[in-house]
Amino acid sequence: MAWQPQILFHFLRCSKKNYDEGYGKNQLAEKYGFTLLRFWEDEIKNDFENVKQRIINALLATT
Numbered sequence: 001m002a003w004q005p006q007i008l009f010h011f012l013r014c015s016k017k018n019y020d021e022g023y024g025k026n027q028l029a030e031k032y033g034f035t036l037l038r039f040w041e042d043e044i045k046n047d048f049e050n051v052k053q054r055i056i057n058a059l060l061a062t063t
Contacts, residue, residue, distance in 0.1 A: 035062075 022038075029036045037058055039051050 026036060035058060037055060039054075043051050
């Protein structure tokens with residue numbers, strides 16, 4: 001199935017909205033001294049050890 005223009009437009013609009021929201025959250029977190037860690041659902045389900053290690057590394061970096 002080929003991409004139809006209206007589907008592509010919707011995808012790009014949603015991607016920009018998600019990017020903008022994520023950027024705003026990053027800015028707010030940084031302003032108050034927080035670090036945000038983001039994980040894809042697929043990472044949590046299929047590579048949890050790596051997710052866990054990234055969390056541990058982030059926590060250790062703050063000490």
